[in-house]
Amino acid sequence: MKFSSFIAAVFICMGLACSNPVSEPNTLTEKEKAEGWQLLFDGKTTNGWHMFSKPEMKHSWKAENGELTTASSDTTGTHGDIVTDAVYANYELVFEWKVAREGNSGVFINVQDDTSYMATWATGPEYQLLDNQNAKPGYLDGGKTGAGALYGLTPIKNKVEPKAAGEWNQSKIIQVNGKISFWLNGAMTAEEQIGSEQWNKMVAESKLAVFPDFGKATKGHIGLQDWAKGVSFRNIKIKTL
Template sequence: MKKQSLIFMIALAIIVVVSCKPKQQAAPVVSNEPAALLAEIDQSAPVNTLTENESKSGWQLLSNGTDFTGWHGYNMSGIPDCWIVEDGSFTMTTTGGAESQDIITDKKYKSFALFVEFKVDTAANSGIIYHVAEDTMYQFPYETGAEYQVVDHENWPDSLADWHITGANYAMHPPMVRPFKPVGEWNQAFLVVNGNKVTHYLNGEMVVEFEKYSDEWNVLRNSGKWSDFPDYGKYDEGHISLQNHGTKVWYRNVKIKEL
């Protein structure tokens, strides 16, 4: 066999072998962008459950519809008597409008995406607070953690500042739009904390976006309400809290994904 023919046959064999190798499937693209994370939630699934795809994507359930597994009272070992599970939802029995005995997750979180469904009673006030430090030197979670505001601003008896509207970063950043569903209807809160970047969604629309420790954040943090709270925003990891402000609010379908 001529040398040229031998070289040709070897080259042809290599091509055949390479072409017959199974192609490796590309790894699925994982995005921590808020819109992509929100799209991972199957909103047609039964309440207080995780779908197989949600579980594979890293989502975990923080509400089972029957008890407070994964939660405890702030600076307490158990659940306060004023918190109950009602029709598959966390809610409170306290009245009078004063803050009293918030609950927090057993676990601390740093960067995460959080999905929560909530509905409010008339003139109700509450909030979802994160990066909360649990310590007896503090009386309430809001002394350290930032708050996704939950309030019936439509029926509030007094005029509210724009940073007190549902979806706001309470006492810091007002919502850009107000896609709030009224008393008795379920709303969807979606919160993404990815490093210093924080995004709030309400009913599928982005309402707040900010960068922690930015010049703007520092100005807002050091003025107004938080000037009297030296440890507000101090922590970059902490518990997640549901606030009991002495009015009726319901929370369900609580799902979290660590980033």
């Protein structure tokens, strides 16, 4: 290649790089905005989220270093699950998460935010977040409670491991008319239809059967679990389908 051609190629590549910048955490590209994506976390505040069934209560979740996070050692607020102010039915939700060593958390969908329910998990199915590598022996329950699982109902569909504790994972949840699919680091981990014969059978045979309204709604709040050791989220984005 001639030197002049080489220089031209370099400038072309630089131009392309400038026109396709890497998105900063907790921001939307112009393309994402055009496609209808919305941020559920602005990277700076906990706006848009509140304590489950207690919207006025000060909770322990914080926005720190561009992360929506909580830790068991934090005593500045009440510990508990938080949920979105808004409700959602048909959508694609993407988010990044990491847990501390031995961390255990979850993302709930279709949560009914009502004081008549004791917790988020009394109504909303859970996308499990877990430090698989350091889970207690037997805890994974054949894959039903590992990272990416539809918690307590069915083993993950495709073998995939979460990143080590403290490293970011990429997850996705899609729901359309009650058909849900979970994804972890590019692999589908669950796919079920809420209300189907198979769904009802799974719920009835699980420990979640003690909650009469569990897994019946196909619309509700999205919840984040404050459970053990600490968890952080970023790049929480949703698009209505």
